[in-house]
Amino acid sequence: MSSISFIGLGGMTHAIASRAVAGGDSVELIGRDAAKAKGLAAELGAGATVGTFGAVPVGDIVVLAVPYTSAVPVVAQYGDALAGKVIIDISNTFDADATGVVTPEGTSGAQEIAKTAPAGAHVVKAFNTVFGHVLVQERPLDVLFAGDDAQAKADVSAFIASLGLRPLDVGGLEMARWLEGIGPLLMGLARNGAGTFDIALGVDLRG
8 A cells, every 4th residue: 555645626636536546555645635635535434634735745645636736836845845856747738729739849848847846856748649538538548758867767767557557668758848748749639530528538458
């Protein structure tokens, strides 16, 4: 059993934390709205607790589940409270009409977050290629992830697998830009080719 902290109280936190609690993990829910955090903890049941925004998270893995526009400021505000933590960045960097990304060429949201993170913290990009409402359906899904630290990636891979999902490593954190580019691709597919947002990206690994 692991302890996982979530900063942010939106739909993705609900989706991932639900699977974590079902798998026997304990989760810490952290947000500026304490009442909302308590409500979500009550909904998730045993294994869910409420943390204090800005304090050192309990979990060795911290899921940063806030919009990209808030992600860097939140990490900066936490500062050394995140030292030594594995930070999972789940954000998408959509532009206004979800046809591109807002980060400059040659970088990604995850890399910008990593620049702000304190020494000893390691950022891993994951979960941004899966819609939250698909995650809660409890079907098997592929979760692509990227990061620079081998141990951090091993920890995230094990966490993903514990949720009943298949972790697929795409390389170093420089690959996060391409993972973030999958967001607009999925939006375009949902709006056009698939005609529904009840979709997920999968990889066929047959030899």
